Every structure is written in structure tokens, then in C-alpha cells.
Amino acid sequence: MxxxxxxxxxxxxxxxxxxxxxxxxxxxxxxxxxxxxxxxGFIAIHGMATFYENHASITNFLFGTEWNPGKLGPDGKPQVGALPMIAASFAVTLLAAVIATPFAVAVALYMTELAPKRGARMLQPVIELLVGIPSVVYGFIGLVVVVPAMRISFGGTGFGVLAGAIVLFVMILPTITSLTIDSLKQVPDSYRKASLALGATKWQTIYKVILRAALPGILTAIIFGMARAFGEALAVQMVIGNASLMPSSLITPTSTLTSQLTSQMGDTIMGTLPNNALWSLALVLLLMSVFFNILVKVIGKRGEMK
Structure with a gap:
């Protein structure tokens, strides 16, 4: 060669x-x-230690209401009932999503279908600014503004699910809005032109055609917003009250999974029952994150089939 x-x-x-x-x-x-x-694997090993090392009951963990890992109950088993935190986490997340979705969809429709290009360019930096504000700032504003407003309006301490949901509403609003805008932009212009050509009005086209075509993407945006709300810790911790009690109303102090973790993890010793119980709460959060991701995949596949 x-x-x-x-x-x-x-x-x-x-x-x-x-x-x-x-x-x-x-x-x-x-x-x-x-x-x-x-x-x-790390979270799963430490989270399951509560059950195979400390002999806590999974049923009591998921459905019990007494949270006091440092003491044993009358049956001799640890008091690690996480239902109050699980219920409060779902309540805050769902309420925040319910409040944020109409605002997010309305802003997205205005920016994509109604506003002139100049107006859309002015609104975009505002949405991006909301994303960049740190969680502690939202929590501090909630503590100074939202909690006193709840106290004046409804009585009590002002801390609770409603205060947490209002703070999370502002936090997840830009996430849902941005993803909804992307979904609306992906609707082909031929759908709009065909609807208008058949005699539909602008609002009929938006309601009957555009929103229905973009529905899978909008649902995905809502789930992403819920996933962020479910995992938010610092802002919620500052306004929810941090009491390990079953929420009896929207204005009673309670605690979420994340607020319980952030407030108690530094006060426990690695390997002890209180520490293992907190890792079990972290495992629940991880499983919920996986659930939200699977839900997004399922909705995305159904949208593709259509």
C-alpha cells in the first residue's frame, strides 16, 4: 500500500x-x-428504612394522621402518619393550578391571537421576569402581604392552604403561560383560516378550533405547573403555618411534604427514625414527580394520535 x-x-x-x-x-x-x-436509589433506600428497620406500617404512613416520629404509639409502632402533609400538598397544588389556569390561558390567547406584535413583545419580558424571581422573595411577599390579608378577611392566623395556593399561583403562572403559548403557536394557521372562511367569528374560532386543537399541550402545561407547585418548598413553608395537622379548612395552619422536609431535616440525625421518616416523605415526593412525568407522556401521546 x-x-x-x-x-x-x-x-x-x-x-x-x-x-x-x-x-x-x-x-x-x-x-x-x-x-x-x-x-x-439513594432516596429509595433511605425512604424504605422507616419500614424495614424501624418497623413502621406503610398503611399507617399513608393514611395515619399522627406525625410524631420521636415517639411510639399505643401499638408500639412509630407515629409517622403522613396523610396531613400529603393531603395539604395536593390541596395547595390543585388549588394553585385551578386559580392559575384561567389567567395563563387568557394571557396566552391574548399574546398569540389578539395582541399586536408590539403588545406581545412587551408582555414577554414581564412573564420572564416572574420566572426569575427567587422563591424566597415570593415567600416573603406572601408572609408580608398575603398572610395579613387572609387574617383580616377570614380571621385566624392567616396561615394555611389558601395563602400557600395564592403564592404558588403567582409562581406557576409564567410556567403554564409560556407552555400554553407554545401550544397555541403550534396550531396550524390553516385551521384558523378554514374556520373563518366557514363564517365563524374570531371568538368562535378560538373556542371551537384553536383551544381544542391545542388542548393536549395546554394540559401538559398545567401538569408541569402542578409538578413545580408540588415540589416547591421555601415559599410555601413561609406562609402555610408548618403545623403537622390535617387541614380542616383552607385557612387553618398545616404542612406540606416539602415544608416538613425543609423545616425538620436539619434537626435530625442520619439513621434515626425521625430522619428516616423524612426520607420517606422525600420518597413520596419522588414518586409524585415520576407520576407527573408519566402523565405528561400519556397526554403527549394522545395528542399525537389526534
């Missing part, structure tokens, strides 16, 4: 760059997969 043939068979610089890029990408993807599996 002469020198010219060897030169022709030698990989070019572009080919070597492509191979190097594939190797680097594979290393990064593998690292992310190993990291994800490690985090899930």
Missing part, C-alpha cells in the same frame, strides 16, 4: 471530530443516567 492509498484511507479531520463528539455525548448521557439512578 503506497503513501497515497494510506492518506486516502486515513479518517479526515471532520470525521475525527464527529467521532469525538459522539464519544463526549455518550459519556455525558451515561453520566446523567448513572446520576439519576443513583439519586433514585
Amino acid at each position: 503506497n503513501k497515497i492509498q494510506k492518506q486516502l484511507l486515513k479518517p479526515s479531520k471532520a470525521t475525527r471530530q464527529d467521532q469525538m463528539g459522539k464519544i463526549i455525548s455518550l459519556i455525558c448521557v451515561s453520566f446523567i443516567m448513572v446520576l439519576t439512578v443513583s439519586i433514585i
